[in-house]
Amino acid sequence: MTMPHNISIIGKNKVAEALFTYWKDHADSNVSWNDEQRLAEAELVIETVNLDQYDKRQNLSLIESIAPRTTTILSTSFQWTANELASWLKHPERLVGFAAFDNFADTKLTELAPALQTDPAHLEAARKQLEAIGKETETVDDEPGMVFPRIISLIINESVFAYMEKTARAADIDTAMKKGTNYPYGPLEWVEKVGIENVYAVLEGLHRHLGEERYRPASLLRKFVYAGWGGSGRGFCEHEKKEVKELVK
Amino acid sequence: MVKIKHIAVIGSGTMGAGIAQVAVEHGFDATLYDIDQQQVDKAMASIYKRLDRHVEKGRAEASVMAEAKEKLSVTTDLLSIGSVDLVVEAAPEKLEIKQSIFQQLEEYCPSETIFATNTSSLSITEIGGKVKDPSRLAGLHFFNPAPLMLLVEVVRGVETGQETIDILTAFSEQLNKYPVVCRDTPGFIVNRVARPFYNEALRIENDGVASVEQIDRILKKAGGFKMGPFELQDMIGIDINFATTNTVYSSFYGDSRFRPHYNQERMVQAGRLGRKTEGGFYDYAT
Ligand SMILES: NC(=O)c1ccc[n+]([C@@H]2O[C@H](COP(=O)([O-])OP(=O)(O)OC[C@H]3O[C@@H](n4cnc5c(N)ncnc54)[C@H](O)[C@@H]3O)[C@@H](O)[C@H]2O)c1
Numbered sequence: 001m002t003m004p005h006n007i008s009i010i011g012k013n014k015v016a017e018a019l020f021t022y023w024k025d026h027a028d029s030n031v032s033w034n035d036e037q038r039l040a041e042a043e044l045v046i047e048t049v050n051l052d053q054y055d056k057r058q059n060l061s062l063i064e065s066i067a068p069r070t071t072t073i074l075s076t077s078f079q080w081t082a083n084e085l086a087s088w089l090k091h092p093e094r095l096v097g098f099a100a101f102d103n104f105a106d107t108k109l110t111e112l113a114p115a116l117q118t119d120p121a122h123l124e125a126a127r128k129q130l131e132a133i134g135k136e137t138e139t140v141d142d143e144p145g146m147v148f149p150r151i152i153s154l155i156i157n158e159s160v161f162a163y164m165e166k167t168a169r170a171a172d173i174d175t176a177m178k179k180g181t182n183y184p185y186g187p188l189e190w191v192e193k194v195g196i197e198n199v200y201a202v203l204e205g206l207h208r209h210l211g212e213e214r215y216r217p218a219s220l221l222r223k224f225v226y227a228g229w230g231g232s233g234r235g236f237c238e239h240e241k242k243e244v245k246e247l248v249k
Numbered sequence: 250m251v252k253i254k255h256i257a258v259i260g261s262g263t264m265g266a267g268i269a270q271v272a273v274e275h276g277f278d279a280t281l282y283d284i285d286q287q288q289v290d291k292a293m294a295s296i297y298k299r300l301d302r303h304v305e306k307g308r309a310e311a312s313v314m315a316e317a318k319e320k321l322s323v324t325t326d327l328l329s330i331g332s333v334d335l336v337v338e339a340a341p342e343k344l345e346i347k348q349s350i351f352q353q354l355e356e357y358c359p360s361e362t363i364f365a366t367n368t369s370s371l372s373i374t375e376i377g378g379k380v381k382d383p384s385r386l387a388g389l390h391f392f393n394p395a396p397l398m399l400l401v402e403v404v405r406g407v408e409t410g411q412e413t414i415d416i417l418t419a420f421s422e423q424l425n426k427y428p429v430v431c432r433d434t435p436g437f438i439v440n441r442v443a444r445p446f447y448n449e450a451l452r453i454e455n456d457g458v459a460s461v462e463q464i465d466r467i468l469k470k471a472g473g474f475k476m477g478p479f480e481l482q483d484m485i486g487i488d489i490n491f492a493t494t495n496t497v498y499s500s501f502y503g504d505s506r507f508r509p510h511y512n513q514e515r516m517v518q519a520g521r522l523g524r525k526t527e528g529g530f531y532d533y534a535t
Contacts, residue, residue, distance in 0.1 A: 143458050151450060158445055
C-alpha cells in the first residue's frame with residue numbers, strides 16, 4: 001500500500017514549526033509549511049491555530065478552497081472541539097482533531113479525536129500518517145484538549161494560581177512537584193515546553209464548552225498570553241526575579 | 250540562630266519513624282516518642298533494620314550506622330523530652346491531639362525550642378493558635394517514605410517567625426533534602442497542585458473521553474509522567490487519595506477546581522483501595 005506523501009502544514013505558531021521540522025526529519029514525504037500552492041496536491045493538511053478563532057476559520061476555509069475534496073484535515077482541537085471545527089467546513093467528514101504541543105518532538109504518542117461528523121476512513125488516514133513518523137496514537141473522544149493537554153493545562157493553571165497568590169516562589173513550586181511527586185518537570189517550567197498559548201487555549205475551550213468555574217484560566221496566565229510572554233527568558237521564574245524581591249514575606 | 254543538635258519526634262508511626270531515621274543518619278540525636286510502648290519498640294526495630302540494610306547493600310559503613318543507632322533513643326514519657334532544639338510532631342492527623350502535644354511541650358521545653366508539625370492537611374496557624382509563642386511553630390512536611398523522598402515543605406503559619414523558617418530550612422538542607430518555603434494554604438504546594446492529575450483523570454474517564462488504560466498510557470507516553478493517575482492512585486491507596494482531595498476541597502470552601510469525583514468515592518465504598526486490597530482501578534490478585 002502506498003502512503004500519501006504530500007503533506008501541508010498551515011499555521012504560524014510554534015506548534016506548526018515543530019510539526020514541520022519533525023515531519024521533514026522523520027518521513028520521506030513532501031512536507032510544506034504555509035505554502036498555499038502546495039495545498040492543491042495535499043493528501044493530508046495539518047492546521048494548528050489555537051488562540052484566535054478568526055485565524056482558525058480563515059485557515060480552514062483557505063484549506064477547503066484549495067485542497068482536494070478527499071484531503072484529510074488534522075486540526076488541533078484545544079479551544080474548539082473537532083465537532084465545532086468540522087461544523088465550519090463544507091465537507092466536515094474529513095476533519096480529525098488532534099493534540100500537538102510546541103514540544104511535539106519529545107513525545108511518543110499523539111492523541112486523535114474524531115468529530116461526530118468524521119468519516120472513519122479519514123481517522124485511519126491520519127493515524128497511518130502519524131505512525132509513519134514513529135508516533136503511537138490513541139483515539140479518544142472529542143472534548144477540548146483531549147487527555148494530556150487537558151490534565152497538564154489544569155496542573156499548570158493550579159501552579160499559576162499558587163504562584164499568583166504567593167503561596168511559594170516559582171522555582172520552589174517546580175522543585176516541590178519534581179521532588180515531592182516525581183513529575184518530570186515542574187509545572188512552571190513545563191508551560192514553556194508545551195507553550196503557554198496552547199495551555200491557555202485548552203483552558204478557554206474547557207471553560208467555554210463545559211461552563212464551569214473549575215476551568216477558569218488564572219488571570220496571570222491570561223496576562224502572560226496577551227503580553228506574548230512565557231517563552232525563553234520570559235517565564236514565571238524570570239517574572240518573579242524582576243517584579244518582586246520578597247515574595248514570601 | 251539556634252543550632253539544631255538534638256531533636257524529638259512525637260509519634261512513632263510511618264512518618265515519625267522515617268523522620269527519626271533520616272535525622273540519625275545525618276548526625277542528629279533523635280528521641281522518638283509515642284504514647285504506645287509497642288509502637289516505639291516497633292519503630293526502633295524497623296529503623297535498626299533499615300540502617301543494617303544500608304550496610305548490607307554497601308551504601309554505608311558499619312561503624313557509621315552503629316553511631317547512628319547510638320544517636321537514637323525512644324521514650325513513652327513526654328516529660329523526659331525536655332531540652333531538645335527541635336520537636337517534629339508526627340502524631341495522628343487530629344487538631345486536638347497536635348494542639349495538646351505542643352501545649353504540654355511548651356511547659357517543659359526551653360523557649361528557643363522550635364516546634365514543627367508534619368501535618369499534611371491541617372492549618373499550621375490553627376495548630377499554633379493554642380501555644381503562647383506561635384512564632385516558634387511552623388510546618389515541616391515530609392513525604393512518605395521520609396528517608397527516600399527528597400522534598401520538605403517548610404510551612405509558614407500567619408504568626409510563624411522568620412527565624413523559625415530559616416532554622417527549619419537549614420535543618421532540612423542538613424538532612425540532604427530540598428526544602429521549599431510556602432504559606433499556610435490548603436494542601437500547601439504538592440497536595441494542591443497535584444489534585445488535577447487525579448481529579449481530572451477521573452472526570453475524563455467518567456465522561457467517556459478515554460478509558461483508564463488509555464489515560465495512563467497517554468500521560469506516560471505523551472506527557473512523560475512516570476506513572477499514570479490510575480496506577481498511581483492504586484499504589485498510594487484510593488482511600489488516602491480521596492481523603493486528601495476531600496480535605497483540600499473543603500479547605501478551599503468547595504472551590505470546583507478541587508471537587509472530588511463520586512467514582513473515587515465508589516471505589517472506597519466498594520473496598521477497592523488499590524494494591525493493598527489487590528484491586529483498585531486495576532486487578533492485582535495473583
Ligand atoms: N503517611 C503519610 O503518607 C504522611 C505523609 C506526610 C505527612 N503525614 C502526616 O504525618 C502525621 C503522622 O502520620 P503517619 O502516617 O505516620 O501516622 P501513623 O498512624 O502511622 O502514626 C501515628 C503515631 O502516633 C501515635 N500517637 C497517637 N496518639 C498520640 C499522641 N497523643 N501523642 C503522640 N503520639 C501519638 C500512634 O500510636 C502512632 O504510632 C499525620 O499528621 C499525617 O497527616 C503522613
